[in-house]
Structures are given as structure tokens and as C-alpha cells.
Amino acid sequence: MICLEASACVWARFNFFRTVHYSTVKGESGKSQLPKSLKFFNRFFHGRLFFCRNSGAGMNVMQMPDEVRAGATRLRMLLGLGGEERIPLGVILGTGLSFLSERIDGKEVPFSDLPFFPVSTTSSHKGSFVYGTLDGWPLLIQAGRVHLYEGYSAGEVCMGVRVMASLGIHTLLVTNAAGALNPLFGVGNLFLATDQINMTGLSPLSGPNHESFGLRFPDMSRPFDPDLMAAAQQKALDLGIPLEKGVYIGVHGPELETPAETRMYRMLGADAIGMSSVLEVISARHLGLRVLALSSLANKNLPDCMESMSIEEIVRQSALAERHLSSLLTALLPELCRETS
Numbered sequence: 001m002i003c004l005e006a007s008a009c010v011w012a013r014f015n016f017f018r019t020v021h022y023s024t025v026k027g028e029s030g031k032s033q034l035p036k037s038l039k040f041f042n043r044f045f046h047g048r049l050f051f052c053r054n055s056g057a058g059m060n061v062m063q064m065p066d067e068v069r070a071g072a073t074r075l076r077m078l079l080g081l082g083g084e085e086r087i088p089l090g091v092i093l094g095t096g097l098s099f100l101s102e103r104i105d106g107k108e109v110p111f112s113d114l115p116f117f118p119v120s121t122t123s124s125h126k127g128s129f130v131y132g133t134l135d136g137w138p139l140l141i142q143a144g145r146v147h148l149y150e151g152y153s154a155g156e157v158c159m160g161v162r163v164m165a166s167l168g169i170h171t172l173l174v175t176n177a178a179g180a181l182n183p184l185f186g187v188g189n190l191f192l193a194t195d196q197i198n199m200t201g202l203s204p205l206s207g208p209n210h211e212s213f214g215l216r217f218p219d220m221s222r223p224f225d226p227d228l229m230a231a232a233q234q235k236a237l238d239l240g241i242p243l244e245k246g247v248y249i250g251v252h253g254p255e256l257e258t259p260a261e262t263r264m265y266r267m268l269g270a271d272a273i274g275m276s277s278v279l280e281v282i283s284a285r286h287l288g289l290r291v292l293a294l295s296s297l298a299n300k301n302l303p304d305c306m307e308s309m310s311i312e313e314i315v316r317q318s319a320l321a322e323r324h325l326s327s328l329l330t331a332l333l334p335e336l337c338r339e340t341s
Contacts, residue, residue, distance in 0.1 A: 061155070061206075061207040061208065062153060062154050062155030062158075062203070062204045062205060062206045062207050063155060063162075063204070063205065063207065063208070063209065063210050063213055064116075064155050064156075064159065064162075065210045065212065065213070067115075067116035067159065068159060068162040068163055068166060069166065070115045070116055071114045071115060071116055071117050071159065071163045072162075072163045072166035072167055074113070074114050074115055075109055075114055075129060075163060075167065076167060078107070078109045078113060078114075079107050079109060079129075079131045080107065081131075081167065085168075086167070086168030086169075087131070087138055087139065087140045087164070087167050087168050087169050088137075088138065088139070088168070088169060088170055088171060088336075088337045088339070089137070089138070089139040089140070089169055089170075089171050089172075089173065089333075089336050089337050090139070090140050090141075090142065090161070090164035090165075090169035090171070090172045090173070090289075091139055091140070091141045091142065091172075091173045091175070091329075092141075092142045092145055092160065092161075092172070092173070092174050092175060092277075092280060093126075093141060093142065093143050093144065093175055094144075094145065094174075094175045094176035094177055094274075094276060094277070094295075094318075095122075095176065095177035095298075095311075095314060095315055095318055100134070100141060100143075100326060100329065101126065101128070101130040101141045101143040103134060103326070104130055104131075104132035104133070104134055104139075104141065105132055106130055106131050106132020106133070107130070107131050107132065108128050108129070108130045108131075109128060109129045109130075109131075110127060110128045111127045111128060111129075111144075112127070114163075116159075117159060117160075117163070118146040118152050118156040118157075118159060119146070120144045120145065120146050120150070121146075121150050122144075122146075122147065122150065126143040126144040127143070127144045128143050128144070129141065129142055129143070129160075130143055134330065134333060135330055135333060137333040137334070137336075137337045138337070139333075139337070140164055140167060140169060142160045142164065145157070145160065145276060145280070147253060147254075147275055147276055148200055148202065148252050148253065148275075148279075149252060149253035149254035149275060153202075154200070154202040154203060154204040154206065154279050155204055157204065157276075157279050157280065158204040158279055158280055158282075158283035160280075161280050161283045161284050161287070161289075162213070162283060162287065165284070165287045165289060169289065170289060170290060170339070171225075171228070171289060171290040171291075171292070171336050171337070172280075172284045172289045172290070172291050172292075173291075173292050173293075173294070173329065173332075173336060174277050174280055174281060174284075174291065174292070174293040174294075175293070175294050175295065175296075175325065176274045176276050176277050176293075176295050176296075177274065177295065177296050177298045177314050177315070177317070177318040178191055178248065178272040178273060178274040178295035178296070178297055178298065179256075179257070179272065179273045179274065179297070179298065179299045179300065179301050179309075179314075180244075180271070180272055180297045180299065180300040180301065181249075181262060181265055181266050181270050181271055181272055181273055181301055182244070182246060182266075182271040182272070183300070183302060185244045185271070185272070185297055185300065186242065186244070186297070187297055187298070187299060187300050187317060188296075188297065188317060188320055188321055189242040189243070189244050189297050189321075190236070190241060190242065190243050190244070190294055190295065190296060190297070190321060190324055190325060190328065191243070191244045191245065191246070191248070191271070191272050191294065191295040191296075191297050192229060192232055192233065192236075192243055192244070192245040192246075192293070192294060193224055193245075193246075193247070193248040193272070193277075193293035193294075193295065194224060194229060194245050194246060194247065195223060195224070195246075195247045195248075196223055196224075196247065196248045196249070196250065196277075196278050196281060196293075197247060197248070197249040197250070197268060197269070197270055197278070198250055198278040198279070198282065199249055199250060199251050199252075199265075199278075200250055200251060200252045200278065200279065201252065202252075202279065203279070203282060204279045204282055204283045204286075205218070205282065205283070205286055213286055213287055214285075214286035214287055214288060215286070218282075218285055218286045219285075220282070220285060223281050223282075223285055223291060224281075224291050224292060224293060225290040225291060225292060227335070228290060228291075228292040228332075228335065228336070229245075229292065231332060231335045232292060232294070232328065232332060233245070235328055235331040235332055236328055238331070239327055239328065239331060241324045241327065241328055242324075243328075244271070244272075244297065245271075246270075246271025246272065247269050247270050247271050247272075248270070248271070248272050248273070248274065248277065248278070248293065248295065249265050249268065249270035249272070249273050249274075249278075250273075250274060250275065250276065250277055250278030250279070251273060251274075251275055252275065253275030254275065256309055257273065257301055259303035259304070259306050260303070262301040262302075262303040262306070263303045266303075272295055272297065273301070274295065277293060281293065292332075292336070294325060294328070294329075296317070296318045296320075296321035296322075296325060297317075297321075298313070298314040298315075298317035298318050298321075299313070299314060299317065
């Protein structure tokens with residue numbers, strides 16, 4: 001309790017000074033910027049004191065509308081978007097998949113420049129939003145994400161999805177690095193999620209529901225959009241890109257799977273496994289977004305002959321899939337950005 005009270009007190013003081021600086025400190029572009037000293041505290045609070053904040057009774061309040069609104073307002077301003085300007089497509093880039101953000105000649109905003117926004121502590125995640133066009137199609141990229149295993153809550157993990165939805169996206173493409181559970185899958189291939197299993201034990205919808213986000217009990221019979229899945233399979237076939245498909249299971253992490261766990265997940269019906277995405281998909285469907293999920297298969301789990309695996313090898317294998325994922329995404333842009341009724 002003392003930890004929570006101290007955190008709340010210091011956090012309130014920090015937010016006061018941050019608000020003052022946002023309104024008074026100007027950068028070279030003439031726009032408000034967060035000073036380096038306050039950027040440090042922003043990282044400190046989201047990288048350390050959230051452990052205290054999430055250990056109390058408030059940890060089941062996951063939708064955080066006030067924080068989402070503040071983050072979206074700030075991001076809209078830093079990106080130079082007009083009040084009514086809407087972005088059709090949001091893309092979340094996972095482990096080792098920062099390539100797409102580097103192809104876009106646009107504006108970039110670090111997570112640390114946004115109030116209340118969680119900052120990634122994982123080196124393989126860039127930690128910024130990038131807005132621009134790709135082949136003439138506008139999109140907003142979340143380059144990197146935060147995870148439960150970093151100590152963040154389910155609500156914080158999904159804050160990027162909610163911020164992007166506040167900026168008008170109607171479609172979300174989720175990408176990640178995953179491990180193959182299906183022994184027939186090839187390492188280095190892309191994987192299309194046709195369904196998912198949430199094994200994290202948490203939900204980003206816990207706590208009071210906010211009707212502006214979605215229904216109290218959102219339907220999850222179709223977590224991924226059938227038209228987008230069909231388009232992805234057809235484009236992959238046209239381009240000659242191997243595309244596996246099946247059920248994705250999301251776990252808490254950060255430890256990798258044991259042979260016994262691998263057998264269990266396979267018996268549950270999972271074809272690929274990762275430490276992200278399932279909560280983001282739940283949040284996106286709660287918001288009414290169309291969702292497509294693609295993974296790079298960075299390793300294969302064979303329980304009877306498990307090989308040692310490191311995060312460095314997973315990042316390396318994910319990078320090898322960049323070319324195929326980039327080609328497939330580019331081919332899908334017209335369908336991903338298509339207005340829905």
C-alpha cells in the first residue's frame with residue numbers, strides 16, 4: 001500500500017510538470033516536445049513503478065479511456081494530423097520486424113513522447129509510431145510492442161491498439177515472431193492465424209467496460225476477418241510465398257516452452273506459439289476492427305527432439321522472413337485499406 005501511495009504521489013507530480021512542459025517547451029519544428037529529463041522519468045515510471053501500480057486493486061482496470069485519449073491526442077498533434085483526418089490501417093510490427101517502418105518516408109514518434117504510454121524494454125522492439133504512405137496507401141505503424149513478461153498489464157499491452165483506433169483505423173494487421181508447433185511447418189515460412197487461444201490468463205477487457213470502446217461481451221467467433229484471410233492466401237499463392245495457416249496460441253513468457261508444454265499446446269489444437277498478439281486481437285475486436293495476423297516462424301518445437309533456442313536466433317530468423325512479409329503486405333494494401341460498411 002505504501003508503494004502504491006508513493007507511486008501515485010510522485011506520478012501525479014510528474015504528470016503536472018509534464019503537462020506544463022508540453023504546453024511551454026518548443027522544439028526546432030515549433031511543436032511542443034518532451035524534455036530529455038522528463039523523457040527519463042517517463043521511461044522510469046513505465047519501466048519500474050508500474051510493478052507497484054499493478055499490484056493493487058486497480059490492476060483489473062484495463063481499458064484506461066483517459067490514458068488512451070491523452071495518448072491519442074498527443075500522437076495526433078505530433079504527427080500533424082487534422083482533427084478529422086482518419087488513418088485506415090494500423091500495423092503492429094513484432095520481434096525483428098522493423099523493416100516496414102524503415103521503408104516509409106514519414107513522421108516518427110517514440111513511445112516515450114506520449115503521456116501514459118508504456119515503453120518497450122526489449123531491444124528487438126523499436127518502440128515508436130511511424131506514419132506515412134507505402135505505395136501511395138496511408139498507414140500508421142506501431143514499430144514494436146510491450147509484453148506481459150516485461151511487467152506490463154494487459155491494458156498497457158493493448159494501449160497502442162486503442163490509440164490507433166482513436167486515430168480512425170478500421171483495420172489492424174498484427175505481426176509477430178512465432179514458434180512452429182505443427183511439425184509439418186517450415187522454419188522461415190510465414191504463418192496466417194485463422195484462430196487463436198489466449199493462454200496468458202489475462203484479458204484486456206477486465207474491469208469496468210467503456211461503451212465507447214465496445215460491448216461488454218464482444219463476440220470472438222471470428223477473431224480474424226475471413227475476407228482478409230482469403231486475400232492473404234490468394235496473394236501469397238500469386239507471389240509464390242509459402243504461407244502456413246492454423247491456430248496461434250499466446251502465452252505469458254518470457255521463458256520458452258518445455259517439451260511437455262509443447263505437447264500440451266499441440267494437444268489443445270495450436271499450430272504456432274508466441275508471447276504476444278492474442279490480447280491485442282481481443283482489444284481490436286472489442287473495438288470493432290477488422291484483424292489480420294501474420295507471423296514469421298522463427299523456430300520449430302519438436303518435443304521428442306527439442307533443440308536449444310535463444311532470443312537472438314529468433315530475431316535472426318525473423319529478419320530472414322522480412323522480404324516475404326514485406327511483399328505480401330504490399331500486395332494486400334488495397335484490401336487492408338478498403339473502407340468497410
